Amino acid sequence: MCRQRRWRGSVAAIVALLLAAAGYARQFTLDIDDVSGAGFSARGIRAVYANGGVGLQIGALTLGTQSWKNIRLDCAALSLARERIACDDGWLTVADKIPISFSYEAGMRVLNVALKPGKHESWSLILQPGARGNDLVVRIDGGRIERLAAWLPPDLPKPGAGVVNGGIRYGSDGRMAATLAVSGAAFSDASGLHAGEKIDLSLVASAAPAAGRLRWAAELTWSGGEVFWQPVYLKSARQQLTVGGTLDAKGVRIERGALHYPDIGSMAFSGNYSIDTHKLTDGNFSAQSIPFAPLYQTILRPFLADSSLSDLHTGGKVSAVVRVDERGLQSMDIRLDDVSLEDRTQHRFALSGMSGSVPWHAREQTQASLTVAGGELLKMPLGRFAIALGMNGMRFELKPLRVPLLDGYLDVRDFAARAGSASWYWQFSGDIGGISMDRLTAALGLPVMHGTLAARIPLVRHIQSSLRVDGVMNLKVFDGEIEAKNLVLLDIFGKAPRVRADVNLRNLDLELLTRTYSFGTITGRIDAHIGGLELVNWQPVKFDVKLISSPGDYPRKISQAAVQNISALGGAGAAAAIQRSFLQFFEQFGYDKLAWNCKLENGICDMSGVEDRPPGYVLVKGGGIPAITVIGYNRKVDWPELLNRIKRVTQGNSPPIVK
Amino acid sequence: MMKLWRMFETLVTMVMMAAVIGASPAVAQANLEINTPGVAALQASMQKRHGELAPLYASGAVGLTRDGNVALRDPAAVPLAQRATANGLVAAENQDRAALYREIARANNHPEWEGDIRNTFAQRWIDRAQSGWYYQSAAGAWVRK
Numbered sequence: 001m002c003r004q005r006r007w008r009g010s011v012a013a014i015v016a017l018l019l020a021a022a023g024y025a026r027q028f029t030l031d032i033d034d035v036s037g038a039g040f041s042a043r044g045i046r047a048v049y050a051n052g053g054v055g056l057q058i059g060a061l062t063l064g065t066q067s068w069k070n071i072r073l074d075c076a077a078l079s080l081a082r083e084r085i086a087c088d089d090g091w092l093t094v095a096d097k098i099p100i101s102f103s104y105e106a107g108m109r110v111l112n113v114a115l116k117p118g119k120h121e122s123w124s125l126i127l128q129p130g131a132r133g134n135d136l137v138v139r140i141d142g143g144r145i146e147r148l149a150a151w152l153p154p155d156l157p158k159p160g161a162g163v164v165n166g167g168i169r170y171g172s173d174g175r176m177a178a179t180l181a182v183s184g185a186a187f188s189d190a191s192g193l194h195a196g197e198k199i200d201l202s203l204v205a206s207a208a209p210a211a212g213r214l215r216w217a218a219e220l221t222w223s224g225g226e227v228f229w230q231p232v233y234l235k236s237a238r239q240q241l242t243v244g245g246t247l248d249a250k251g252v253r254i255e256r257g258a259l260h261y262p263d264i265g266s267m268a269f270s271g272n273y274s275i276d277t278h279k280l281t282d283g284n285f286s287a288q289s290i291p292f293a294p295l296y297q298t299i300l301r302p303f304l305a306d307s308s309l310s311d312l313h314t315g316g317k318v319s320a321v322v323r324v325d326e327r328g329l330q331s332m333d334i335r336l337d338d339v340s341l342e343d344r345t346q347h348r349f350a351l352s353g354m355s356g357s358v359p360w361h362a363r364e365q366t367q368a369s370l371t372v373a374g375g376e377l378l379k380m381p382l383g384r385f386a387i388a389l390g391m392n393g394m395r396f397e398l399k400p401l402r403v404p405l406l407d408g409y410l411d412v413r414d415f416a417a418r419a420g421s422a423s424w425y426w427q428f429s430g431d432i433g434g435i436s437m438d439r440l441t442a443a444l445g446l447p448v449m450h451g452t453l454a455a456r457i458p459l460v461r462h463i464q465s466s467l468r469v470d471g472v473m474n475l476k477v478f479d480g481e482i483e484a485k486n487l488v489l490l491d492i493f494g495k496a497p498r499v500r501a502d503v504n505l506r507n508l509d510l511e512l513l514t515r516t517y518s519f520g521t522i523t524g525r526i527d528a529h530i531g532g533l534e535l536v537n538w539q540p541v542k543f544d545v546k547l548i549s550s551p552g553d554y555p556r557k558i559s560q561a562a563v564q565n566i567s568a569l570g571g572a573g574a575a576a577a578i579q580r581s582f583l584q585f586f587e588q589f590g591y592d593k594l595a596w597n598c599k600l601e602n603g604i605c606d607m608s609g610v611e612d613r614p615p616g617y618v619l620v621k622g623g624g625i626p627a628i629t630v631i632g633y634n635r636k637v638d639w640p641e642l643l644n645r646i647k648r649v650t651q652g653n654s655p656p657i658v659k
Numbered sequence: 660m661m662k663l664w665r666m667f668e669t670l671v672t673m674v675m676m677a678a679v680i681g682a683s684p685a686v687a688q689a690n691l692e693i694n695t696p697g698v699a700a701l702q703a704s705m706q707k708r709h710g711e712l713a714p715l716y717a718s719g720a721v722g723l724t725r726d727g728n729v730a731l732r733d734p735a736a737v738p739l740a741q742r743a744t745a746n747g748l749v750a751a752e753n754q755d756r757a758a759l760y761r762e763i764a765r766a767n768n769h770p771e772w773e774g775d776i777r778n779t780f781a782q783r784w785i786d787r788a789q790s791g792w793y794y795q796s797a798a799g800a801w802v803r804k
Contacts, residue, residue: 192734192742228739230746305747495704495758496697539696603694 027051040064054078054087066150068094083107118144121163133172140164145185157189162199174209176216185225193230200224200236210246217244231302237262251275264298265290277326285322292316292339308349308493313342316354327362334358336370351375351382358389365392380406380443394419398428406443408434408452414459427461437477450512453477466490480508480525499535504528507550520562524594525550540600540639548595548610557588558620558628566619566630590624605639607632697762705755711748721749722793722801727760727781728753732793732801756780 032045044059056073071094075087086103092115102113114124121142127134145162152159162185168178180203188195200223207216220241227234239261245254257269271283296314304310316339323331335357342350353373359366368389375382383404390397398415410432417426432455441449458471469487476482483504490498505528514522527550534542549556595610596619609617613631620630712729715721720736721729729752731737737745760780764773785794790804 188735192731192737193746195734195739195742197739226739228742231743233740233743235740302743305743306751491758495755496700496762498697536695536697537700541695 049078052078064151073100117147118142130172135172136170138168138170140166140180145182157187157194157196160186160188162186166203174214176205176207178203178205183224193228196225196227198225199227207247213246213248215244215246218242231305232299233302234298245270249275251281264294271324274326279326280324281326283322283324285324286320288319289317289337290319292318308343309341311344311346313340313344315340329362331359331361333360347376347379349375349377356387358391360391362393365390367391377405378444380440405432406435406439408432408436408454423464425461425463427459428457429459430457431455432457449478450515451478451509462492465492465494467492478508478512481506482508496537497535499533499538501530501533503530503533505530505547507552514562519565520559521557522559522562522594523555523557524591525552525554526594527551542601544597544599546595546597549593556591556623558591558594559588560586563589563620563628563630586626589626589628590622591628592621592623594620600639603639605637605642607635607637695762695766697766698759701755701759701762705752705759708748708752708755711744712752715745715748716789716792719791719793719803720745722795723781723784723788725781725785725795725797725799727777727784728756730795 028047028049030045030047033043035042035045041062042058042060044057046057048055048057053074053076055075058071059069061068061071071092073090073092075090077087077089079086079088083106084103085106086101088101090100090102092098092100096117098115098117100113100115102111104111109129111127112124113126114122116122121144122140123143124139124141126137126139128137129135143164145159145164149158162182164180164182166178166180168176168180170176182199182201182203185199185201186195186197187199202221202223203218205216205218207214209215218241220243222236222239224236226236239259241257241259243254243257245252245256247253252273252275254269254271254273257271259267259269261267265287267285267287269283269285272281273279274281293314295318296312301310301312317337318339319335319337321331321333322329336354339354340350340352341354342352351372352375354370356368356370358368358370360368368387368391370387370389372382372385372387374384385401385403387401388399390399396415396417398412401412401415403410403412410430412428412430415426415428417424432453435453437449437451437453440453441447454476456472456474458469458473461468461470467487467489469484471485473484473487474481475484483506485502485504487501488499490500505526507525507527510522510524510526514520526547528545528547531544531546532542533540593610597608598605600606607617609619609632610621611618616631616633617635618629619632620628622629712721715737716723718733718736720731720733722732724730729749731746731749734742734745760773760777761770763776764770785804788794788804792804793801794804796802
């Protein structure tokens with residue numbers, strides 16, 4: 001403390017003293033062990049004056065967090081006069097040898113130091129008497145920004161190219177003013193994921209002491225270049241940051257901040273930053289009526305890459321008020337005004353006319369309410385619906401929701417989501433009802449089917465990347481019922497989603513089903529059990545299917561075309577035993593039972609039918625008049641080949657041939 | 660495209676051999692199942708991406724790592740505006756590669772083979788790389804082929 005106070009005098013005074021003393025002697029040596037002050041220390045100082053030249057050596061110098069060793073200042077020709085001490089041609093050695101000139105006007109008490117470390121580059125410092133002591137003026141002309149690298153915290157990207165011009169004035173009355181212009185600047189970290197190039201910036205800043213604090217203001221304009229800060233890429237568009245506030249020993253207070261981003265809008269902010277904890281202790285951000293399309297495109301989209309929201313057409317406006325404190329995000333009040341989202345390339349979903357508010361709070365229970373004017377899900381039109389979402393921190397619960405879907409509805413119940421440590425957990429159950437198959441199949445681009453669709457969705461849980469269905473998923477279609485049990489979907493949003501399930505079909509109306517395809521008509525009903533169904537990328541890789549006529553009393557008829565097509569499935573080499581004589585006379589035949597079993601494994605389907613009839617097996621067992629029996633002979637068939645045949649037959653490319 | 664496909668076929672043969680060598684005599688009889696819809700989906704996805712990755716391999720921006728992945732080894736070779744895309748391509752490719760190794764192991768009912776399959780693929784990706792592309796040596800250093 002005592003030493004600090006003793007050496008607090010200005011550097012200029014020390015230099016003047018030394019040089020003035022030297023004026024009376026031909027050779028002079030001064031050794032000082034240690035000098036220190038606030039944020040500054042120098043050890044092993046030796047000044048030598050000999051033969052009209054001066055040499056100053058500092059063993060170790062510390063300024064702030066930076067340290068240097070063996071600094072030398074040499075001036076071969078020191079001009080010494082009563083009123084003026086000057087060195088026009090000196091060298092400063094700090095790792096590199098830098099040309100330096102300095103002068104001290106004793107009468108005016110003005111110290112002038114100029115460093116010229118590079119061509120067209122100078123850093124000069126003028127210390128002159130001011131109102132309450134010395135004023136300091138720093139002038140930078142063509143200063144290379146890379147020289148600042150050593151002064152920056154090591155975790156920040158390193159500056160590369162670029163120059164700075166401008167001046168900083170620090171008055172003895174505590175007032176400070178700076179005008180700096182950076183041009184052609186570049187920076188990058190080692191990974192290249194935080195980098196900027198050809199950056200032009202201008203900064204105008206000022207500060208003045210006020211009631212024990214420093215009141216400051218700054219305006220930063222970004223007028224050229226580009227920045228990539230993973231994952232966001234920004235181009236300069238004269239974005240402007242205007243900030244004003246106060247500074248004291250405890251922290252920085254931003255009283256009024258504004259970020260203006262041309263084409264997007266403006267954001268106002270204020271807050272406090274603690275110097276002790278290096279944390280934002282309080283921050284408020286507010287942006288009103290921001291057009292959603294440029295906001296999505298510039299800022300949000302990079303964060304959504306690889307998600308289903310990565311390529312959207314967007315519209316509408318959003319407003320947000322966000323508050324943070326030292327614990328993190330505290331509240332986020334978002335308002336949507338006629339916002340629309342549309343999956344641009346894959347057309348999986350679209351929502352239009354979304355309006356309402358989402359007043360999220362980290363520690364309070366709140367409710368979001370949104371109305372959606374309409375939209376599309378997998379090309380099926382959605383009607384108007386309203387969402388009421390209960391929010392409590394990172395837990396969300398949806399009030400029962402009915403979404404009009406085609407001419408029916410989708411009910412979502414028990415929707416709850418919460419953020420886990422690594423991923424989200426969510427669940428829901430629901431119903432689909434009143435949807436006509438005609439409209440559904442038309443919307444999905446499938447061959448037109450008839451009847452109505454209803455489905456019960458039991459509790460579906462999303463855990464990590466899998467979906468598990470507790471209970472039985474039930475689908476009413478083709479006047480029958482389809483049940484899926486033990487349904488598990490793994491890696492659901494990956495490239496090769498896997499599905500496992502056991503599926504039962506009961507009492508499906510074959511006529512509704514076969515009428516859809518140009519397969520020929522089969523009247524009757526079927527049951528099926530598909531055990532151990534395994535799909536990868538929505539294609540079956542394993543199952544054991546047993547398809548058989550439903551029990552009960554109902555008409556059983558099969559058309560000539562259907563018989564031909566079933567036979568064709570056996571392949572060219574698989575002759576079906578058809579009672580040919582009848583074929584010429586009848587359009588329809590009676591049957592007693594039909595069955596088809598296929599056990600799929602490793603791409604091979606192992607088939608059987610109603611019963612064995614060596615060397616074949618009965619696919620359709622005749623009954624009534626006229627009766628028909630279809631026999632299959634191929635027991636093993638390559639699954640992709642069978643699919644191809646079914647495709648050919650159902651697309652009607654091979655019309656039935658009646659011999 | 661065809662080149663990539665042939666490369667894939669070679670890899671498959673090689674993985675089969677590796678699996679056969681590494682397996683017990685009883686398992687050695689079994690073929691390594693590779694023609695599954697899962698593998699096909701991943702392969703299609705990787706093939707589609709290859710067109711975008713190829714110039715990055717050629718410029719040295721992206722290289723093949725010794726653990727069967729790809730890495731952005733020289734980001735400065737990619738203009739800033741395309742750096743997010745390049746980074747995204749690398750991440751997506753690595754995701755697919757991990758899924759491919761896992762899927763091949765799983766399709767053969769030997770999930771424990773995943774590590775071996777990855778190692779074998781790593782070496783073959785490097786062997787089949789075009790000259791001028793960068794790969795990581797066993798010691799981890801980047802080498803230009």
